[in-house]
Amino acid sequence: MRMINHHPGRVSATLLGLLPFLLIMLVYSLASQERLAENPNDKLLPGLEQMTAAVDRMAFQEDRRSGDYLMWQDTTASLARLGMGVGIAASLALVVGILNGVLPLVRANLAPLVSALSMVPPLAILPILFIVFGLGELSKVMLIVIGTAPIMMRDVAQRVRELPGEQLIKIQTLGANSWQVITRMALPQVLPRLIDAVRLSLGPAWLFLIAAEAIASTEGLGYRIFLVRRYLAMDVILPYVIWITILAIVIDQCLRLTNRRLFPWYNAGGH
Amino acid sequence: MSFITVNNLWKEYGGQVVLENLNLNVKQGEFCTLVGASGCGKSTFLKMLLGQETQTRGDLLLEGEAFPGEPDRNRGIVFQRYSVFPHLTVRQNVLMGLELEQKPWLGKLFGSARREALEKVDAMLESVGLSPSANKWPHELSGGMQQRLAIAQSLIMRPRVLLLDEPFGALDPGIRGDMHDLLLKLWQETGTTIFMVTHDLKEGFYLGSRLLVFDKVRNDPHDPQAFGATITYDLPIGQTDRKLFEDINQSVSETARNQAA
Numbered sequence: 001m002r003m004i005n006h007h008p009g010r011v012s013a014t015l016l017g018l019l020p021f022l023l024i025m026l027v028y029s030l031a032s033q034e035r036l037a038e039n040p041n042d043k044l045l046p047g048l049e050q051m052t053a054a055v056d057r058m059a060f061q062e063d064r065r066s067g068d069y070l071m072w073q074d075t076t077a078s079l080a081r082l083g084m085g086v087g088i089a090a091s092l093a094l095v096v097g098i099l100n101g102v103l104p105l106v107r108a109n110l111a112p113l114v115s116a117l118s119m120v121p122p123l124a125i126l127p128i129l130f131i132v133f134g135l136g137e138l139s140k141v142m143l144i145v146i147g148t149a150p151i152m153m154r155d156v157a158q159r160v161r162e163l164p165g166e167q168l169i170k171i172q173t174l175g176a177n178s179w180q181v182i183t184r185m186a187l188p189q190v191l192p193r194l195i196d197a198v199r200l201s202l203g204p205a206w207l208f209l210i211a212a213e214a215i216a217s218t219e220g221l222g223y224r225i226f227l228v229r230r231y232l233a234m235d236v237i238l239p240y241v242i243w244i245t246i247l248a249i250v251i252d253q254c255l256r257l258t259n260r261r262l263f264p265w266y267n268a269g270g271h
Numbered sequence: 272m273s274f275i276t277v278n279n280l281w282k283e284y285g286g287q288v289v290l291e292n293l294n295l296n297v298k299q300g301e302f303c304t305l306v307g308a309s310g311c312g313k314s315t316f317l318k319m320l321l322g323q324e325t326q327t328r329g330d331l332l333l334e335g336e337a338f339p340g341e342p343d344r345n346r347g348i349v350f351q352r353y354s355v356f357p358h359l360t361v362r363q364n365v366l367m368g369l370e371l372e373q374k375p376w377l378g379k380l381f382g383s384a385r386r387e388a389l390e391k392v393d394a395m396l397e398s399v400g401l402s403p404s405a406n407k408w409p410h411e412l413s414g415g416m417q418q419r420l421a422i423a424q425s426l427i428m429r430p431r432v433l434l435l436d437e438p439f440g441a442l443d444p445g446i447r448g449d450m451h452d453l454l455l456k457l458w459q460e461t462g463t464t465i466f467m468v469t470h471d472l473k474e475g476f477y478l479g480s481r482l483l484v485f486d487k488v489r490n491d492p493h494d495p496q497a498f499g500a501t502i503t504y505d506l507p508i509g510q511t512d513r514k515l516f517e518d519i520n521q522s523v524s525e526t527a528r529n530q531a532a
Contacts, residue, residue, distance in 0.1 A: 164353035169323060170421075171356075174368035174428060175344030180378045184367065188358045265358050265408045 046235035054235040058224075070224065071243070078209060078221040079247070081137065085144025086205050090198050092149045094190070097156025102186050103178065111157070118150035122208055130216060140212040147208040148201040152194070159193040160186050192263040199255050206248060274299040274464060275320075275432075280329035281499070282315055288499035289315050293329070295483070295502060299431075302458050302465040304475035304508075306519075307485030308527035311500035313468045316485070317434050320466060321346055333431075344372065347425030347433045347463075351440045354421035355409045361420055362405045365392045368428045391427060398460070399423045399453060415446035419453065426457060435467040439474070451478055472520055482506045484519055490529045500526075 008016055032045040046054075059071035096114065099106045126143055133139035163186065171185050213222030221244055228236045260267050277295035281288070290312040297303060305313040318324040319331055322342045331338050342348070355364050369388040370380045380388050396402050399419040409417055418438055425433060435454075439447045455478065458465055469475050475482050484504035491497045504519055 166350040166353040167356065169321070169342055169348060170350070170354050170424075171367075171371075172342035173321070173344065173346055173348050173425065173430070174371050176371045176378075177375060179376070180371050184371065184378045185356065189356075263358070265410065268408065268410055 043232045043234055046238070050235040051239050054233070055239045058236060058239075071240075073219055074221045074224050074240075075243070075247070077219045078213065081140050081213075081220070082144065082205055082209050085141045085209070086148065086198060086201065088141065089145045089149035089152060089201070089205075090194060092145070093152030093156050093197065094187075094194055096153045097194075098160055098182055098186050098190060100153065100157035101160025101190075102182050107157070114150055114153050114157075117146075118154055120146075120150075122147035123211060126212065126215070135216040140209065140217070143208045143212045144205050148205050151204075152197045152201055155197045155200075156190055156194055159190050159197075163189060192259050192266040195255055195259045199252055202248060202251060206244065210244075273297060274301075274334060276330065276332040276335070278330035278332070280319075280331060281327045282312065282319070282324070283327045283499070287496040290485075291499035291501050293501055295505070297464065297481075299464055300462045301481055302479030303467070303481045303483055304479045305466060305468045305483050305485060306470070306472050306475040306523070307500065308523050308530055309470075310530050311485040311487065311526065313485045314436055317436055317466060317468050320432065321348055321434055344368070344428050345431045347428060347430035349418065349421045349425055349433075349435045349438045351437045355417055355424060357409050360406050360408055361396065361401055361412070362389070362392055364409065364420055365395055365423050365427055368424065372428070395423045395427045398457065413446075415442050415450060418442065418450060422454070422457065426461060426463070429461070430463060433463045433465045435465065437468055437470060440470060447474075454478070472516065472523065476516060477508060480508055482508055484523065486522055487526050487529070490526070492529070495530055 028045065029047070032047045035042045035045050036047055055071070059069060062068065063070050096110065100111050100114065101107070122143060125146065126139075129139040129142050129146070133142055167185060168181070171181055176184065209220075210222030210225070213220040214226040217223040221240055225237050225240050273296040275295070275297040277293050280290060280293040282290040289310075293316070305316065307313050315324060319326055320338065322339050325340060348354070356367065359367065366380070366385075366388055369391065370378055373380060373384065373388075393402065393405070396405055399422060401416060401419055401423065404412060404416060409420065412420065421438070439450050442450065451474070454465075454467075457463075458479075465479065467479065469478075475484075482504065483502050484506075485500045486503040487498055487500045488503060489498040503522070504515075506515070
Protein backbone atom coordinates (compact mmCIF):
# COMPACT_ATOMS: atom_id res chain seq x y z
CA MET A 1 0.00 0.00 0.00
CA ARG A 2 1.25 3.49 -0.82
CA MET A 3 2.47 5.71 2.03
CA ILE A 4 -0.03 8.40 1.03
CA ASN A 5 -2.87 5.99 1.84
CA HIS A 6 -1.73 5.09 5.36
CA HIS A 7 -3.90 6.95 7.83
CA PRO A 8 -3.20 6.82 11.58
CA GLY A 9 -6.04 5.95 13.96
CA ARG A 10 -7.08 8.32 16.70
CA VAL A 11 -4.86 6.94 19.42
CA SER A 12 -1.83 6.47 17.22
CA ALA A 13 -2.24 10.00 15.81
CA THR A 14 -2.12 11.40 19.35
CA LEU A 15 0.90 9.30 20.21
CA LEU A 16 2.66 10.29 17.00
CA GLY A 17 1.96 13.92 17.78
CA LEU A 18 3.31 13.63 21.32
CA LEU A 19 6.40 11.74 20.29
CA PRO A 20 8.54 14.70 19.12
CA PHE A 21 7.79 16.60 22.36
CA LEU A 22 8.81 13.60 24.46
CA LEU A 23 11.94 13.11 22.38
CA ILE A 24 13.04 16.72 22.85
CA MET A 25 12.44 16.47 26.61
CA LEU A 26 14.35 13.21 26.77
CA VAL A 27 17.34 14.52 24.85
CA TYR A 28 17.36 17.68 26.93
CA SER A 29 17.16 15.92 30.29
CA LEU A 30 19.90 13.46 29.34
CA ALA A 31 22.21 16.28 28.26
CA SER A 32 21.31 18.31 31.32
CA GLN A 33 21.98 15.39 33.69
CA GLU A 34 25.32 14.75 32.10
CA ARG A 35 26.46 18.35 32.45
CA LEU A 36 25.13 18.63 36.01
CA ALA A 37 26.92 15.41 36.99
CA GLU A 38 30.17 17.00 35.92
CA ASN A 39 29.48 20.41 37.42
CA PRO A 40 26.48 20.87 39.78
CA ASN A 41 26.67 24.64 39.24
CA ASP A 42 26.35 24.41 35.47
CA LYS A 43 24.06 27.15 34.16
CA LEU A 44 23.72 26.22 30.53
CA LEU A 45 21.29 23.30 30.72
CA PRO A 46 19.44 23.62 34.05
CA GLY A 47 17.45 20.65 35.27
CA LEU A 48 13.80 20.55 36.30
CA GLU A 49 14.67 21.39 39.90
CA GLN A 50 16.50 24.58 39.06
CA MET A 51 13.77 25.66 36.69
CA THR A 52 10.93 25.07 39.16
CA ALA A 53 12.94 26.93 41.76
CA ALA A 54 13.37 29.83 39.33
CA VAL A 55 9.66 29.87 38.45
CA ASP A 56 8.78 29.77 42.14
CA ARG A 57 11.07 32.71 42.77
CA MET A 58 9.86 34.76 39.80
CA ALA A 59 6.15 33.99 39.97
CA PHE A 60 5.22 33.16 43.53
CA GLN A 61 7.58 35.17 45.73
CA GLU A 62 7.75 38.94 46.09
CA ASP A 63 10.81 40.47 44.55
CA ARG A 64 13.11 41.54 47.37
CA ARG A 65 13.81 44.89 45.80
CA SER A 66 10.45 46.00 44.45
CA GLY A 67 8.02 43.78 46.30
CA ASP A 68 6.35 42.72 43.03
CA TYR A 69 5.67 39.29 41.61
CA LEU A 70 7.93 39.74 38.61
CA MET A 71 6.60 37.10 36.23
CA TRP A 72 3.00 38.31 36.55
CA GLN A 73 4.09 41.91 36.26
CA ASP A 74 6.05 41.05 33.12
CA THR A 75 3.12 39.11 31.73
CA THR A 76 0.52 41.83 32.22
CA ALA A 77 2.87 44.49 30.83
CA SER A 78 3.63 42.44 27.73
CA LEU A 79 0.04 41.37 27.13
CA ALA A 80 -1.18 44.96 27.46
CA ARG A 81 1.30 46.10 24.80
CA LEU A 82 0.50 43.15 22.56
CA GLY A 83 -3.25 43.60 22.93
CA MET A 84 -3.11 47.31 22.27
CA GLY A 85 -0.78 46.95 19.30
CA VAL A 86 -2.70 44.13 17.64
CA GLY A 87 -6.04 45.79 18.46
CA ILE A 88 -5.05 49.06 16.81
CA ALA A 89 -3.52 47.24 13.86
CA ALA A 90 -6.64 45.13 13.34
CA SER A 91 -8.93 48.17 13.49
CA LEU A 92 -6.79 50.01 10.96
CA ALA A 93 -6.65 46.93 8.77
CA LEU A 94 -10.43 46.63 8.84
CA VAL A 95 -11.06 50.23 7.81
CA VAL A 96 -8.33 50.55 5.19
CA GLY A 97 -8.78 46.98 3.92
CA ILE A 98 -12.51 47.33 3.37
CA LEU A 99 -12.21 50.72 1.70
CA ASN A 100 -9.44 49.37 -0.52
CA GLY A 101 -11.45 46.29 -1.32
CA VAL A 102 -14.78 47.93 -2.05
CA LEU A 103 -14.01 51.33 -3.58
CA PRO A 104 -11.91 51.33 -6.77
CA LEU A 105 -11.02 55.01 -6.33
CA VAL A 106 -9.61 54.44 -2.86
CA ARG A 107 -7.83 51.33 -4.08
CA ALA A 108 -6.10 53.28 -6.84
CA ASN A 109 -5.16 55.86 -4.27
CA LEU A 110 -4.04 53.77 -1.30
CA ALA A 111 -3.18 50.24 -2.41
CA PRO A 112 0.33 51.11 -3.73
CA LEU A 113 1.15 52.88 -0.47
CA VAL A 114 -0.04 49.95 1.62
CA SER A 115 1.98 47.54 -0.50
CA ALA A 116 5.11 49.67 -0.15
CA LEU A 117 4.62 50.06 3.61
CA SER A 118 4.24 46.34 4.07
CA MET A 119 7.69 45.89 2.53
CA VAL A 120 9.45 48.17 5.04
CA PRO A 121 11.27 46.01 7.59
CA PRO A 122 9.66 47.20 10.85
CA LEU A 123 12.74 46.66 13.00
CA ALA A 124 14.69 48.99 10.73
CA ILE A 125 12.43 51.86 11.75
CA LEU A 126 12.45 51.00 15.45
CA PRO A 127 15.09 53.70 16.11
CA ILE A 128 12.85 56.23 14.37
CA LEU A 129 9.98 55.18 16.63
CA PHE A 130 12.16 55.60 19.70
CA ILE A 131 13.23 59.05 18.52
CA VAL A 132 9.72 60.16 17.60
CA PHE A 133 7.64 58.52 20.32
CA GLY A 134 10.24 58.31 23.07
CA LEU A 135 11.18 55.20 25.00
CA GLY A 136 7.77 54.78 26.65
CA GLU A 137 4.88 52.45 25.89
CA LEU A 138 3.85 54.27 22.73
CA SER A 139 6.92 53.33 20.69
CA LYS A 140 6.54 49.62 21.56
CA VAL A 141 2.87 49.60 20.65
CA MET A 142 3.61 51.52 17.46
CA LEU A 143 6.21 48.96 16.44
CA ILE A 144 3.60 46.20 16.67
CA VAL A 145 1.09 48.35 14.75
CA ILE A 146 3.54 49.22 12.00
CA GLY A 147 4.79 45.67 11.82
CA THR A 148 1.43 43.96 11.50
CA ALA A 149 -1.10 46.47 10.14
CA PRO A 150 0.00 46.79 6.49
CA ILE A 151 -0.02 43.04 5.90
CA MET A 152 -3.42 42.71 7.54
CA MET A 153 -4.69 45.62 5.41
CA ARG A 154 -3.63 43.80 2.29
CA ASP A 155 -5.14 40.59 3.54
CA VAL A 156 -8.50 42.18 4.36
CA ALA A 157 -8.62 43.99 1.00
CA GLN A 158 -7.86 40.71 -0.74
CA ARG A 159 -10.59 38.88 1.20
CA VAL A 160 -13.11 41.58 0.26
CA ARG A 161 -12.20 41.26 -3.38
CA GLU A 162 -12.56 37.49 -3.19
CA LEU A 163 -16.25 37.82 -2.36
CA PRO A 164 -18.12 36.61 -5.46
CA GLY A 165 -18.86 39.35 -8.00
CA GLU A 166 -22.40 37.98 -8.20
CA GLN A 167 -23.01 39.13 -4.63
CA LEU A 168 -21.88 42.64 -5.43
CA ILE A 169 -24.28 42.83 -8.38
CA LYS A 170 -27.07 41.23 -6.39
CA ILE A 171 -26.92 43.72 -3.55
CA GLN A 172 -26.99 46.57 -6.05
CA THR A 173 -30.15 45.14 -7.59
CA LEU A 174 -31.60 45.21 -4.07
CA GLY A 175 -31.03 48.96 -4.10
CA ALA A 176 -27.93 49.19 -1.90
CA ASN A 177 -25.83 52.35 -1.95
CA SER A 178 -22.04 52.16 -1.52
CA TRP A 179 -22.26 52.60 2.24
CA GLN A 180 -24.74 49.74 2.49
CA VAL A 181 -22.55 47.54 0.32
CA ILE A 182 -19.85 48.05 2.93
CA THR A 183 -21.97 47.67 6.05
CA ARG A 184 -24.31 44.89 4.95
CA MET A 185 -22.13 42.84 2.60
CA ALA A 186 -18.40 43.46 2.99
CA LEU A 187 -18.03 44.15 6.71
CA PRO A 188 -20.01 41.22 8.11
CA GLN A 189 -18.36 38.77 5.73
CA VAL A 190 -14.87 40.06 6.33
CA LEU A 191 -14.98 40.03 10.15
CA PRO A 192 -14.30 36.30 10.54
CA ARG A 193 -11.56 36.61 7.96
CA LEU A 194 -10.06 39.48 9.97
CA ILE A 195 -9.89 37.22 13.01
CA ASP A 196 -8.01 34.68 10.90
CA ALA A 197 -5.64 37.45 9.78
CA VAL A 198 -5.07 38.46 13.41
CA ARG A 199 -4.23 34.86 14.32
CA LEU A 200 -1.58 34.81 11.61
CA SER A 201 -0.23 38.20 12.69
CA LEU A 202 0.26 37.17 16.29
CA GLY A 203 3.59 35.52 15.51
CA PRO A 204 5.15 38.69 14.07
CA ALA A 205 3.45 40.74 16.82
CA TRP A 206 5.23 38.73 19.53
CA LEU A 207 8.50 39.13 17.64
CA PHE A 208 8.18 42.91 17.53
CA LEU A 209 7.04 43.07 21.14
CA ILE A 210 10.03 41.15 22.44
CA ALA A 211 12.45 43.04 20.24
CA ALA A 212 11.16 46.39 21.48
CA GLU A 213 11.17 45.24 25.10
CA ALA A 214 14.67 43.91 24.79
CA ILE A 215 15.97 47.28 23.68
CA ALA A 216 14.13 49.75 25.88
CA SER A 217 11.93 48.71 28.76
CA THR A 218 11.74 48.26 32.50
CA GLU A 219 9.33 45.34 32.58
CA GLY A 220 7.89 42.74 30.25
CA LEU A 221 8.60 39.18 29.24
CA GLY A 222 11.09 40.17 26.56
CA TYR A 223 12.81 42.62 28.88
CA ARG A 224 13.24 39.94 31.56
CA ILE A 225 14.70 37.38 29.18
CA PHE A 226 17.26 39.81 27.86
CA LEU A 227 18.01 41.11 31.35
CA VAL A 228 18.79 37.73 32.91
CA ARG A 229 20.82 36.74 29.84
CA ARG A 230 23.64 38.71 31.44
CA TYR A 231 23.76 36.17 34.27
CA LEU A 232 23.40 33.23 31.90
CA ALA A 233 20.17 32.46 33.79
CA MET A 234 18.88 29.73 31.55
CA ASP A 235 16.75 28.53 34.48
CA VAL A 236 14.67 31.71 34.04
CA ILE A 237 14.90 32.07 30.26
CA LEU A 238 13.62 28.59 29.40
CA PRO A 239 10.48 28.78 31.60
CA TYR A 240 9.80 32.26 30.21
CA VAL A 241 10.04 31.00 26.64
CA ILE A 242 7.71 28.11 27.45
CA TRP A 243 5.33 30.53 29.17
CA ILE A 244 5.29 32.85 26.14
CA THR A 245 4.60 29.89 23.90
CA ILE A 246 1.70 28.77 26.11
CA LEU A 247 0.28 32.31 26.08
CA ALA A 248 0.52 32.42 22.29
CA ILE A 249 -1.25 29.09 21.94
CA VAL A 250 -4.01 30.09 24.35
CA ILE A 251 -4.62 33.41 22.56
CA ASP A 252 -4.69 31.66 19.20
CA GLN A 253 -7.19 29.07 20.38
CA CYS A 254 -9.37 31.71 22.01
CA LEU A 255 -9.54 33.57 18.71
CA ARG A 256 -10.36 30.36 16.88
CA LEU A 257 -13.21 29.57 19.25
CA THR A 258 -14.49 33.15 19.14
CA ASN A 259 -14.61 32.88 15.38
CA ARG A 260 -16.60 29.66 15.56
CA ARG A 261 -18.98 31.05 18.11
CA LEU A 262 -19.68 34.38 16.45
CA PHE A 263 -19.76 33.27 12.82
CA PRO A 264 -21.39 29.85 12.55
CA TRP A 265 -22.00 30.33 8.82
CA TYR A 266 -18.30 30.91 8.16
CA ASN A 267 -16.95 27.80 9.78
CA ALA A 268 -19.61 25.49 8.46
CA GLY A 269 -18.38 26.06 4.94
CA GLY A 270 -20.94 28.72 4.16
CA HIS A 271 -18.54 30.94 2.30
CA MET B 272 -44.26 52.35 -27.28
CA SER B 273 -42.84 49.05 -26.21
CA PHE B 274 -41.46 48.42 -22.74
CA ILE B 275 -37.97 47.49 -23.83
CA THR B 276 -36.64 48.58 -27.21
CA VAL B 277 -33.42 47.29 -28.73
CA ASN B 278 -32.39 49.15 -31.83
CA ASN B 279 -29.51 48.15 -34.06
CA LEU B 280 -27.42 47.09 -31.05
CA TRP B 281 -23.76 46.08 -31.36
CA LYS B 282 -21.34 44.85 -28.75
CA GLU B 283 -17.64 44.46 -29.48
CA TYR B 284 -14.62 43.74 -27.32
CA GLY B 285 -11.63 45.04 -29.28
CA GLY B 286 -11.72 43.11 -32.55
CA GLN B 287 -14.14 40.54 -31.26
CA VAL B 288 -17.74 41.07 -32.28
CA VAL B 289 -20.13 39.51 -29.80
CA LEU B 290 -23.46 40.87 -30.87
CA GLU B 291 -24.32 42.42 -34.20
CA ASN B 292 -27.34 44.34 -35.31
CA LEU B 293 -29.74 43.26 -32.61
CA ASN B 294 -33.34 44.46 -32.92
CA LEU B 295 -36.05 43.62 -30.45
CA ASN B 296 -39.23 44.97 -28.91
CA VAL B 297 -40.51 43.52 -25.69
CA LYS B 298 -43.86 44.32 -24.09
CA GLN B 299 -44.30 44.60 -20.37
CA GLY B 300 -45.04 41.25 -18.74
CA GLU B 301 -43.42 39.08 -21.41
CA PHE B 302 -41.32 36.09 -20.40
CA CYS B 303 -38.46 35.74 -22.88
CA THR B 304 -36.12 32.79 -22.87
CA LEU B 305 -32.75 33.33 -24.51
CA VAL B 306 -31.06 30.26 -25.95
CA GLY B 307 -27.99 29.71 -28.09
CA ALA B 308 -24.48 28.24 -28.08
CA SER B 309 -21.91 29.45 -25.55
CA GLY B 310 -20.21 32.63 -26.63
CA CYS B 311 -23.21 33.81 -28.63
CA GLY B 312 -23.81 36.84 -26.46
CA LYS B 313 -26.87 35.74 -24.47
CA SER B 314 -25.22 36.53 -21.17
CA THR B 315 -23.67 39.69 -22.59
CA PHE B 316 -27.12 40.86 -23.61
CA LEU B 317 -28.41 40.05 -20.14
CA LYS B 318 -25.56 42.02 -18.60
CA MET B 319 -26.49 45.00 -20.75
CA LEU B 320 -30.08 44.75 -19.54
CA LEU B 321 -28.68 44.65 -16.01
CA GLY B 322 -26.41 47.67 -16.44
CA GLN B 323 -23.21 45.71 -15.95
CA GLU B 324 -22.12 46.23 -19.58
CA THR B 325 -22.82 48.98 -22.09
CA GLN B 326 -23.38 48.59 -25.80
CA THR B 327 -20.77 49.64 -28.34
CA ARG B 328 -23.36 51.00 -30.75
CA GLY B 329 -27.14 51.22 -31.01
CA ASP B 330 -29.94 51.88 -28.54
CA LEU B 331 -31.13 49.96 -25.54
CA LEU B 332 -34.20 51.67 -24.15
CA LEU B 333 -36.50 51.11 -21.20
CA GLU B 334 -39.78 52.91 -21.91
CA GLY B 335 -37.97 55.18 -24.32
CA GLU B 336 -35.17 56.08 -21.88
CA ALA B 337 -31.61 54.75 -22.01
CA PHE B 338 -30.91 51.95 -19.52
CA PRO B 339 -29.21 53.13 -16.31
CA GLY B 340 -25.47 52.40 -16.44
CA GLU B 341 -25.37 50.45 -13.20
CA PRO B 342 -27.56 47.82 -11.55
CA ASP B 343 -30.54 49.21 -9.63
CA ARG B 344 -33.54 48.04 -7.65
CA ASN B 345 -35.79 47.93 -10.73
CA ARG B 346 -33.91 45.02 -12.27
CA GLY B 347 -33.60 41.84 -10.25
CA ILE B 348 -31.04 39.17 -11.04
CA VAL B 349 -30.59 35.49 -10.26
CA PHE B 350 -27.28 33.91 -11.20
CA GLN B 351 -26.46 30.25 -11.49
CA ARG B 352 -24.62 30.43 -8.16
CA TYR B 353 -23.54 32.82 -5.40
CA SER B 354 -26.70 34.92 -5.59
CA VAL B 355 -27.51 34.74 -1.88
CA PHE B 356 -25.59 36.07 1.10
CA PRO B 357 -23.93 33.29 3.09
CA HIS B 358 -23.77 35.35 6.29
CA LEU B 359 -27.53 35.85 6.48
CA THR B 360 -30.26 33.32 7.21
CA VAL B 361 -32.95 32.64 4.64
CA ARG B 362 -35.30 35.15 6.24
CA GLN B 363 -32.62 37.83 6.59
CA ASN B 364 -31.63 37.31 2.96
CA VAL B 365 -35.14 38.13 1.77
CA LEU B 366 -35.52 40.95 4.29
CA MET B 367 -32.31 42.60 3.08
CA GLY B 368 -33.78 44.48 0.11
CA LEU B 369 -36.62 45.97 2.16
CA GLU B 370 -34.16 47.09 4.82
CA LEU B 371 -31.78 48.65 2.31
CA GLU B 372 -34.62 50.54 0.68
CA GLN B 373 -36.12 51.95 3.86
CA LYS B 374 -32.95 52.68 5.82
CA PRO B 375 -30.22 54.23 3.65
CA TRP B 376 -27.85 54.68 6.60
CA LEU B 377 -28.58 51.93 9.08
CA GLY B 378 -29.56 49.32 6.52
CA LYS B 379 -31.57 47.60 9.25
CA LEU B 380 -35.20 47.73 10.35
CA PHE B 381 -36.39 47.64 13.95
CA GLY B 382 -39.66 47.40 15.83
CA SER B 383 -42.96 47.62 13.99
CA ALA B 384 -41.36 48.49 10.64
CA ARG B 385 -39.38 45.26 10.91
CA ARG B 386 -42.43 43.24 11.88
CA GLU B 387 -44.33 44.64 8.92
CA ALA B 388 -41.45 43.82 6.57
CA LEU B 389 -41.11 40.33 8.01
CA GLU B 390 -44.77 39.67 7.23
CA LYS B 391 -44.03 40.38 3.58
CA VAL B 392 -40.90 38.23 3.79
CA ASP B 393 -42.80 35.31 5.26
CA ALA B 394 -45.48 35.58 2.60
CA MET B 395 -42.78 35.56 -0.07
CA LEU B 396 -41.06 32.55 1.52
CA GLU B 397 -44.42 30.80 1.63
CA SER B 398 -44.96 31.31 -2.09
CA VAL B 399 -41.55 29.88 -3.01
CA GLY B 400 -41.97 27.01 -0.54
CA LEU B 401 -39.18 27.96 1.84
CA SER B 402 -41.20 28.60 5.00
CA PRO B 403 -39.88 25.50 6.81
CA SER B 404 -36.29 26.66 6.17
CA ALA B 405 -36.80 30.30 7.14
CA ASN B 406 -34.16 30.27 9.85
CA LYS B 407 -31.55 28.14 8.13
CA TRP B 408 -28.27 29.35 6.69
CA PRO B 409 -27.91 29.21 2.90
CA HIS B 410 -25.21 26.53 3.09
CA GLU B 411 -27.72 24.25 4.78
CA LEU B 412 -29.98 24.44 1.71
CA SER B 413 -29.88 22.30 -1.41
CA GLY B 414 -29.02 23.92 -4.74
CA GLY B 415 -32.67 24.14 -5.75
CA MET B 416 -33.65 25.73 -2.46
CA GLN B 417 -30.84 28.27 -2.76
CA GLN B 418 -32.21 29.27 -6.17
CA ARG B 419 -35.71 29.57 -4.71
CA LEU B 420 -34.21 31.87 -2.11
CA ALA B 421 -32.40 33.95 -4.74
CA ILE B 422 -35.66 34.36 -6.68
CA ALA B 423 -37.58 35.32 -3.54
CA GLN B 424 -34.88 37.80 -2.60
CA SER B 425 -35.23 39.54 -5.97
CA LEU B 426 -39.01 39.36 -6.28
CA ILE B 427 -39.72 40.95 -2.91
CA MET B 428 -38.42 44.18 -4.45
CA ARG B 429 -41.13 43.93 -7.15
CA PRO B 430 -38.56 44.62 -9.89
CA ARG B 431 -39.86 45.77 -13.27
CA VAL B 432 -37.56 43.29 -14.98
CA LEU B 433 -36.32 39.98 -13.61
CA LEU B 434 -33.15 38.65 -15.21
CA LEU B 435 -32.18 34.99 -14.83
CA ASP B 436 -28.74 33.83 -15.95
CA GLU B 437 -28.91 30.05 -16.33
CA PRO B 438 -30.63 29.85 -12.97
CA PHE B 439 -31.29 26.13 -13.11
CA GLY B 440 -28.10 25.05 -14.92
CA ALA B 441 -26.61 23.40 -11.83
CA LEU B 442 -29.76 21.59 -10.70
CA ASP B 443 -30.92 17.98 -11.07
CA PRO B 444 -33.51 17.44 -13.83
CA GLY B 445 -36.34 16.61 -11.39
CA ILE B 446 -35.70 19.72 -9.31
CA ARG B 447 -35.52 21.73 -12.50
CA GLY B 448 -39.10 20.77 -13.36
CA ASP B 449 -40.30 21.96 -9.95
CA MET B 450 -38.45 25.23 -10.44
CA HIS B 451 -40.10 25.74 -13.84
CA ASP B 452 -43.54 25.37 -12.26
CA LEU B 453 -42.57 27.79 -9.50
CA LEU B 454 -41.23 30.35 -11.92
CA LEU B 455 -44.33 30.23 -14.14
CA LYS B 456 -46.55 30.59 -11.08
CA LEU B 457 -44.59 33.61 -9.81
CA TRP B 458 -44.58 35.18 -13.26
CA GLN B 459 -48.35 34.89 -13.51
CA GLU B 460 -48.80 36.30 -10.01
CA THR B 461 -46.45 39.26 -10.34
CA GLY B 462 -46.66 40.10 -14.03
CA THR B 463 -42.95 40.92 -14.04
CA THR B 464 -41.11 41.02 -17.34
CA ILE B 465 -38.64 38.13 -17.33
CA PHE B 466 -35.54 37.42 -19.38
CA MET B 467 -34.03 34.01 -18.83
CA VAL B 468 -30.81 32.74 -20.37
CA THR B 469 -30.61 28.99 -20.70
CA HIS B 470 -28.43 26.39 -22.33
CA ASP B 471 -31.29 24.00 -22.51
CA LEU B 472 -33.21 24.42 -25.74
CA LYS B 473 -36.05 22.25 -24.43
CA GLU B 474 -36.43 24.56 -21.45
CA GLY B 475 -36.67 27.50 -23.80
CA PHE B 476 -39.30 25.74 -25.90
CA TYR B 477 -42.02 25.57 -23.32
CA LEU B 478 -41.09 27.97 -20.53
CA GLY B 479 -42.31 31.54 -20.85
CA SER B 480 -44.06 33.37 -23.64
CA ARG B 481 -41.37 34.06 -26.17
CA LEU B 482 -38.27 32.29 -27.41
CA LEU B 483 -35.24 34.23 -28.65
CA VAL B 484 -32.48 32.23 -30.33
CA PHE B 485 -29.04 33.86 -30.40
CA ASP B 486 -26.95 32.47 -33.21
CA LYS B 487 -24.33 33.43 -35.74
CA VAL B 488 -25.62 33.90 -39.25
CA ARG B 489 -22.17 34.19 -40.76
CA ASN B 490 -19.10 32.25 -39.81
CA ASP B 491 -15.52 32.73 -40.95
CA PRO B 492 -13.69 29.45 -40.29
CA HIS B 493 -10.36 31.29 -40.18
CA ASP B 494 -11.53 33.96 -37.77
CA PRO B 495 -14.38 32.74 -35.57
CA GLN B 496 -14.49 36.08 -33.72
CA ALA B 497 -15.04 38.19 -36.84
CA PHE B 498 -18.82 37.94 -36.86
CA GLY B 499 -21.15 38.38 -33.94
CA ALA B 500 -24.38 36.69 -33.08
CA THR B 501 -27.83 38.08 -33.52
CA ILE B 502 -31.37 36.92 -32.91
CA THR B 503 -32.12 34.31 -35.56
CA TYR B 504 -35.48 33.10 -34.27
CA ASP B 505 -38.04 35.13 -32.36
CA LEU B 506 -40.98 32.87 -31.67
CA PRO B 507 -44.06 33.05 -29.51
CA ILE B 508 -44.14 29.91 -27.43
CA GLY B 509 -47.01 27.64 -28.34
CA GLN B 510 -46.44 28.02 -32.08
CA THR B 511 -43.45 25.77 -31.94
CA ASP B 512 -43.26 22.23 -33.19
CA ARG B 513 -40.89 19.30 -33.39
CA LYS B 514 -39.53 20.26 -36.81
CA LEU B 515 -38.61 23.77 -35.69
CA PHE B 516 -36.95 22.38 -32.58
CA GLU B 517 -34.75 20.13 -34.74
CA ASP B 518 -33.86 23.02 -37.05
CA ILE B 519 -32.85 25.34 -34.24
CA ASN B 520 -31.04 22.58 -32.39
CA GLN B 521 -29.01 21.76 -35.48
CA SER B 522 -28.13 25.38 -36.21
CA VAL B 523 -27.11 26.08 -32.63
CA SER B 524 -25.01 22.91 -32.41
CA GLU B 525 -23.25 23.80 -35.62
CA THR B 526 -22.37 27.25 -34.29
CA ALA B 527 -21.13 25.67 -31.07
CA ARG B 528 -18.86 23.37 -33.08
CA ASN B 529 -17.54 26.28 -35.12
CA GLN B 530 -16.85 28.24 -31.96
CA ALA B 531 -14.96 25.32 -30.47
CA ALA B 532 -12.97 24.56 -33.63
